[in-house]
Amino acid sequence: MGNEALRADVDLSHVDYPAVQQSPEFQELRRTHRSFVFPVLTACLVWYFAYVLLAVYAVDFMSTRVFGSVNVAMLLGLAQVVTTFAVTMWYVHYANKQLDPRSEKIRTEIESGDFETEGAVR
Amino acid sequence: MFAFEAATSSPGNPWLNIAIFGAFVAVTMVIVFRASRNNKTAADYYAAGRSFTGGQNGSAIAGDYLSAASFLGIVGAIALNGYDGFLYSIGFLVAWLVALLLVAELLRNTGKFTMADVLSFRLKQRPVRIAAATTTLVVCFFYLLAQMAGAGGLVSLLLGVGDQVGQAVVITVVGALMILYVLVGGMKGTTWVQIIKAVLLIAGAGVMTIWVLALNGFDFSALLDKAVAVAENPAILDPGLKYGVSEVSKIDFVSLGLALVLGTAALPHVLMRFYTVPTAKEARKSVVWAIWLIGIFYVFTLVLGYGAAALVGPAVIAAAPGGPNSAAPLLAFSLGGPVLLGLISAIAFATILAVVAGLTITAAASFAHDIYASVVKKGKPEPGAEVKVARRTVVIIGVVAIIGGIGANGQNVAFLVALAFAVAASANLPTIVYSLFWKGFTTKGALWSMYGGLISAIVLIIFSPVVSGSETSMLKTEAIDFAIFPLSNPGIVSIPLAFLLGWIVSKLDKTVESPEKQAEMEVRSLTGLGAEKAVSH
Numbered sequence: 033m034g035n036e037a038l039r040a041d042v043d044l045s046h047v048d049y050p051a052v053q054q055s056p057e058f059q060e061l062r063r064t065h066r067s068f069v070f071p072v073l074t075a076c077l078v079w080y081f082a083y084v085l086l087a088v089y090a091v092d093f094m095s096t097r098v099f100g101s102v103n104v105a106m107l108l109g110l111a112q113v114v115t116t117f118a119v120t121m122w123y124v125h126y127a128n129k130q131l132d133p134r135s136e137k138i139r140t141e142i143e144s145g146d147f148e149t150e151g152a153v154r
Numbered sequence: 155m156f157a158f159e160a161a162t163s164s165p166g167n168p169w170l171n172i173a174i175f176g177a178f179v180a181v182t183m184v185i186v187f188r189a190s191r192n193n194k195t196a197a198d199y200y201a202a203g204r205s206f207t208g209g210q211n212g213s214a215i216a217g218d219y220l221s222a223a224s225f226l227g228i229v230g231a232i233a234l235n236g237y238d239g240f241l242y243s244i245g246f247l248v249a250w251l252v253a254l255l256l257v258a259e260l261l262r263n264t265g266k267f268t269m270a271d272v273l274s275f276r277l278k279q280r281p282v283r284i285a286a287a288t289t290t291l292v293v294c295f296f297y298l299l300a301q302m303a304g305a306g307g308l309v310s311l312l313l314g315v316g317d318q319v320g321q322a323v324v325i326t327v328v329g330a331l332m333i334l335y336v337l338v339g340g341m342k343g344t345t346w347v348q349i350i351k352a353v354l355l356i357a358g359a360g361v362m363t364i365w366v367l368a369l370n371g372f373d374f375s376a377l378l379d380k381a382v383a384v385a386e387n388p389a390i391l392d393p394g395l396k397y398g399v400s401e402v403s404k405i406d407f408v409s410l411g412l413a414l415v416l417g418t419a420a421l422p423h424v425l426m427r428f429y430t431v432p433t434a435k436e437a438r439k440s441v442v443w444a445i446w447l448i449g450i451f452y453v454f455t456l457v458l459g460y461g462a463a464a465l466v467g468p469a470v471i472a473a474a475p476g477g478p479n480s481a482a483p484l485l486a487f488s489l490g491g492p493v494l495l496g497l498i499s500a501i502a503f504a505t506i507l508a509v510v511a512g513l514t515i516t517a518a519a520s521f522a523h524d525i526y527a528s529v530v531k532k533g534k535p536e537p538g539a540e541v542k543v544a545r546r547t548v549v550i551i552g553v554v555a556i557i558g559g560i561g562a563n564g565q566n567v568a569f570l571v572a573l574a575f576a577v578a579a580s581a582n583l584p585t586i587v588y589s590l591f592w593k594g595f596t597t598k599g600a601l602w603s604m605y606g607g608l609i610s611a612i613v614l615i616i617f618s619p620v621v622s623g624s625e626t627s628m629l630k631t632e633a634i635d636f637a638i639f640p641l642s643n644p645g646i647v648s649i650p651l652a653f654l655l656g657w658i659v660s661k662l663d664k665t666v667e668s669p670e671k672q673a674e675m676e677v678r679s680l681t682g683l684g685a686e687k688a689v690s691h
Contacts, residue, residue: 044683047674047677069255077252084241085408087237087407088397089404091392101382102375103392105392110453113244113449113453116248116250116251117445123255135682138681142683
């Protein structure tokens with residue numbers, strides 16, 4: 033919580049947000065964020081709707097018994113759960129390694145007043 | 155045979171059920187009173203001082219999200235309709251990826267108390283705030299009605315209160331308790347109720363799941379065989395029993411799937427929970443916790459649903475008071491007798507109480523913060539006035555929920571919840587996504603998208619088969635039929651329409667929204683610069 037207390041005292045009213053937005057550092061953070069969340073979320077939604085459409089329009093395939101009375105539909109349903117868990121852990125790992133250090137650097141630089149963009153903090 | 159006797163009258167011992175529920179209320183009340191001693195500012199009251207950890211908030215999210223509709227509804231749906239019930243679980247779970255990847259952290263970084271804070275950040279304050287508060291109140295109201303109506307149905311089964319007057323009394327008691335929790339405890343008290351409830355619900359479902367599996371030698375396939383034998387219908391293992399009957403019902407299911415997966419990240423009471431943690435990183439952690447808890451719980455529902463089919467039987471469940479909603483309680487009774495039934499019943503009540511409390515504080519915060527403080531008082535309310543208004547709103551919403559709940563008693567609970575999801579996905583999600591990720595989005599686009607999504611979703615519902623045209627519709631008669639829209643879920647039309655409206659209107663709109671504000675929002679959302687801080691006491 034030490035950082036929280038410090039941040040409360042920083043005056044942000046003079047931050048030149050458009051300049052920060054245009055800075056290469058921020059553009060890289062933005063790219064790092066978008067290049068992960070957009071394709072991964074799209075893939076997850078495609079996979080989900082494939083499952084929904086199979087369950088509705090390919091009942092015979094989904095009813096195929098795999099072992100005992102367990103059928104394809106149940107395994108695909110559990111696979112949805114597993115991929116949801118996997119993507120969650122993947123994103124957390126990515127955010128900790130790729131996003132947090134970048135955003136933290138920009139944030140502390142602006143707060144301490146030495147962000148490297150002309151006019152970023154006037 | 156035990157279970158069969160149970161189904162003909164009210165199972166278990168009503169007094170035992172009441173005693174266990176009373177114990178839950180007593181324990182949570184003490185905790186709520188202790189936790190809420192230093193509720194002073196608006197940040198304390200709406201956002202619990204932003205002092206919860208990711209783990210605590212994640213559990214509370216799970217407690218908020220796993221409503222009676224998920225627990226009783228899905229177990230019952232699997233027991234009666236087989237695999238189609240499980241499709242709900244998957245939609246409800248995968249939806250969290252939208253919240254995790256697109257919304258949670260960015261919202262925590264840019265907002266203060268409500269969804270409208272984020273939506274109006276870089277657009278024109280007044281109109282956008284009013285629109286966002288309107289959709290928030292509408293979504294909360296439908297969700298609230300569903301929970302209160304569910305309470306009535308549950309009572310008939312668990313407490314043996316069959317008549318309308320008795321059920322009305324119980325709905326009133328539940329509503330009064332909820333008002334007390336929220337009034338006294340604010341967000342802090344509400345959060346603790348949700349955490350305790352989540353732990354009890356997941357533990358209870360876990361014990362029952364292991365118990366059911368143990369009875370079948372931990373062989374899931376054997377459990378399925380038994381369920382098929384009791385149901386005398388092998389089709390309960392395959393998809394299509396409910397939604398595969400016609401082409402319209404198939405499209406209806408796709409529509410439902412769309413609403414489920416896109417609705418979660420736009421539910422105001424879920425979004426508001428992200429403000430109760432100190433940083434965006436903790437918001438991320440809370441979603442991760444929530445995904446694990448919710449995912450594990452939904453896997454339990456698969457076992458419990460087929461367990462109820464195997465051990466109680468679909469015919470007994472369908473004939474029991476409360477219908478499909480009685481599957482989980484009846485399964486508890488057949489496993490552990492009156493004591494386990496009492497525990498599960500108390501948990502089911504606690505579930506309704508906790509979800510209703512979360513919805514009420516969200517609606518009250520939205521009214522007091524967005525309408526009263528920001529629009530009526532133009533952002534300058536007298537000190538303390540905002541929280542005072544919020545507390546009064548809680549009482550009003552509580553009374554409305556009680557009256558609405560009594561009126562909606564006996565209505566289809568799942569319909570009301572699915573409506574809330576569809577309205578949320580149509581009215582809120584496009585504007586949330588556009589304002590966070592698209593520079594060209596304008597105030598006009600936001601208003602068209604929000605009102606267009608809200609109105610189209612509700613109008614399509616009114617002209618759908620859920621409202622009129624059959625014995626099972628809201629009007630309960632075939633005589634009145636204005637169901638000209640064939641689907642019971644509007645999502646497949648209203649969600650793309652709202653996205654399209656937001657896009658086209660913004661493109662045609664010649665006004666340029668402040669690029670400074672857009673820059674500030676983007677920088678703040680990604681870096682956490684200037685994000686609201688935890689309150690230190």
